Amino acid sequence: MPSLNRLTGVACALAGLCLLLVVIPDQVEAIEDSGVQPATVPTAVAWVLMVAGTFHALFPTGDTPLDVPEALRAGLFLAIVGGGVYLMSEIGFLYVAPGLVLAIMLVMGERRWFVLWTAALPVGIWAILDLWLNRPLP
Amino acid sequence: MFDIATVLAGLGDAITPVNILFVVLGVVVGQFVGAVPGIGPVITIALAIPFTFALSPLSGIAFLVGINKGGLVGGAIPAILINTPGTPDAAATALDGYPLARKGKPLKAAKMALYSSVTGDTFSDIVLITVSPPLALVALMMGPIEIVCLLIFAFAVIAGLIGKSLAKGIVAAALGLLCASIGLDPEHSSPRFIFGVPDLFDGLPIASVAIGMLAAAEIFRRLAARRKKIAAAITFDPDQPREDRRVSWAEYWGCRFTIARGAVIGTLLGAAPGIGTTAASFMSYASAKQTSREPETFGKGNIHGIAATESANSAVMGANMIPMLTLGIPGSVSAALIIGALIIHGIQPGPLLFEQQARLIYGLFGAMIMANFCNFWIGLLGLRLWAFVIRAPESVIFSSAIVLCIVGVYLSTGTLFGVVVMLVFAAIGYAMTSFGYSVVIFIIAFFLGNRFELSLNQSLTLIDGDFSVMLDHPVALALLALAVLTAWWLSRKRSSANDPPT
Numbered sequence: 184m185p186s187l188n189r190l191t192g193v194a195c196a197l198a199g200l201c202l203l204l205v206v207i208p209d210q211v212e213a214i215e216d217s218g219v220q221p222a223t224v225p226t227a228v229a230w231v232l233m234v235a236g237t238f239h240a241l242f243p244t245g246d247t248p249l250d251v252p253e254a255l256r257a258g259l260f261l262a263i264v265g266g267g268v269y270l271m272s273e274i275g276f277l278y279v280a281p282g283l284v285l286a287i288m289l290v291m292g293e294r295r296w297f298v299l300w301t302a303a304l305p306v307g308i309w310a311i312l313d314l315w316l317n318r319p320l321p
Numbered sequence: 322m323f324d325i326a327t328v329l330a331g332l333g334d335a336i337t338p339v340n341i342l343f344v345v346l347g348v349v350v351g352q353f354v355g356a357v358p359g360i361g362p363v364i365t366i367a368l369a370i371p372f373t374f375a376l377s378p379l380s381g382i383a384f385l386v387g388i389n390k391g392g393l394v395g396g397a398i399p400a401i402l403i404n405t406p407g408t409p410d411a412a413a414t415a416l417d418g419y420p421l422a423r424k425g426k427p428l429k430a431a432k433m434a435l436y437s438s439v440t441g442d443t444f445s446d447i448v449l450i451t452v453s454p455p456l457a458l459v460a461l462m463m464g465p466i467e468i469v470c471l472l473i474f475a476f477a478v479i480a481g482l483i484g485k486s487l488a489k490g491i492v493a494a495a496l497g498l499l500c501a502s503i504g505l506d507p508e509h510s511s512p513r514f515i516f517g518v519p520d521l522f523d524g525l526p527i528a529s530v531a532i533g534m535l536a537a538a539e540i541f542r543r544l545a546a547r548r549k550k551i552a553a554a555i556t557f558d559p560d561q562p563r564e565d566r567r568v569s570w571a572e573y574w575g576c577r578f579t580i581a582r583g584a585v586i587g588t589l590l591g592a593a594p595g596i597g598t599t600a601a602s603f604m605s606y607a608s609a610k611q612t613s614r615e616p617e618t619f620g621k622g623n624i625h626g627i628a629a630t631e632s633a634n635s636a637v638m639g640a641n642m643i644p645m646l647t648l649g650i651p652g653s654v655s656a657a658l659i660i661g662a663l664i665i666h667g668i669q670p671g672p673l674l675f676e677q678q679a680r681l682i683y684g685l686f687g688a689m690i691m692a693n694f695c696n697f698w699i700g701l702l703g704l705r706l707w708a709f710v711i712r713a714p715e716s717v718i719f720s721s722a723i724v725l726c727i728v729g730v731y732l733s734t735g736t737l738f739g740v741v742v743m744l745v746f747a748a749i750g751y752a753m754t755s756f757g758y759s760v761v762i763f764i765i766a767f768f769l770g771n772r773f774e775l776s777l778n779q780s781l782t783l784i785d786g787d788f789s790v791m792l793d794h795p796v797a798l799a800l801l802a803l804a805v806l807t808a809w810w811l812s813r814k815r816s817s818a819n820d821p822p823t
Contacts, residue, residue, distance in 0.1 A: 188756075191489075211511075219781050221509055222513075225499060228495045228496075231495040238488045239489060243486075245486030249756060253542070256545035257751055261541055268744065280727075283724065287723065288717075291544060301720060304724065
């Protein structure tokens, strides 16, 4: 079974191929009468990804310090923050950010009530930026 | 040439109580915002400019310069203490600063950063004060061809940071260049990789990518770490020996060549507009590692690594003022904002500035030196405060830090789209680190990518297929030769390091 390290090389090579065959033709315009095309650098990058990825897949070096349970927990925190940012766009920073801080602390395992007062910090940030400096937050 | 009376009058203007007060205020604000990920000195200068309208030109500009200088010192503090750089240029400081802090020596790491930052900054200020006109002429000779060759040289030096896997380093650099190419192409303004998202026309916001990959990714890693109980973000023994809490003169003196090399790299790159502090700090770090007798200790808490990065990124600050004051060309975003403030105050930067406003300029130089002095003392006091703050539980530090990242990126980009990009790049940064791909190489390529592509396009247009034109560009040829020599030397070092001992 190929190692994860080797598979990352395969993924890079496939990404380069996909970039060259699908993404660049679809997303980059060709300009007539121009020596240097807008696609020049992306195309070079795609080739580099393919060559370096293939090389790495064949002769893998370095390590992959992936910790799957930790990555899943990081994904959970990312989802919490992402949800918070979405709610900020709908409801506003002042109402969402304290809840976001509280949610992060609770998921981390924090249960000390005097520490949970940190949730008031976003209110202070909002007061300084929005009220005092007139820089509106979402 | 000015008479000594003008110089002394200008320097005298700088040390009035009011001007000293605004320099101190600027440095305090700068160090604070520099330490908050995502906010940084650039946004703060933009916010502070309207407040300077009511001040005299010298007080106003001294305040802004204080913020800028303070921000460079402040940015290193969270990089060292919690591995989340307050500003992108402090990312290199985290490479050795954080491991040293983890060894229980956060104050030693932070003090080394402070001392080398002030030393590098003072060096570049002295260069600015004494030889800015001739250096500005050299900077003016840096056309597109020279810039391309300078960037190739920078890439060759930074290649020393690639580490164990050459292929992974090359992939990381390619991904950085690819992300830099998103948005309007610099030559034809033709959209690339927009995918129907209008916000991408201006490209990926630098603040979002940098804060996402360097700060937010690390915060998510620390949030997700398994723990039995929630402890302080960093712990150190209050009864630890004094030598673990301070930088001795012998240690500082032992870093003199590293600091000097960093200051020279920062000054030279700072004098050329658009290269920036991040490239300078990584280039200085790479050269310190390559010339060290113990390169294997870099990345594990070597104080030379901290000294190299901090002296270089701070030296860029003074050098950025060289093209700004002498030619009216801003060397960085913060320099562009300071130009705006000068113009608002009725001062036109450019070749005539030293003739028409000599007293004001020498006043500004005096304020810059004073700001370095304040940076040092306020930095020493501030470190005690940060060392106290960092004893707060991780839950407080990291939940607050993520909100500050959101606020900082929102202020910097003006939209929540920028915050979404930050989260996307936090995920990419986390994945890259988990699979062993260098985030540092990615960020350098991303920062320099647009500049490289623009200069490459301009150079190819200038050359127009006739490479003999290069003979008219001796600086470019010298830089290319240096790049080739560096690459050859690096490959020799790499192959000798891989040779089994006999």
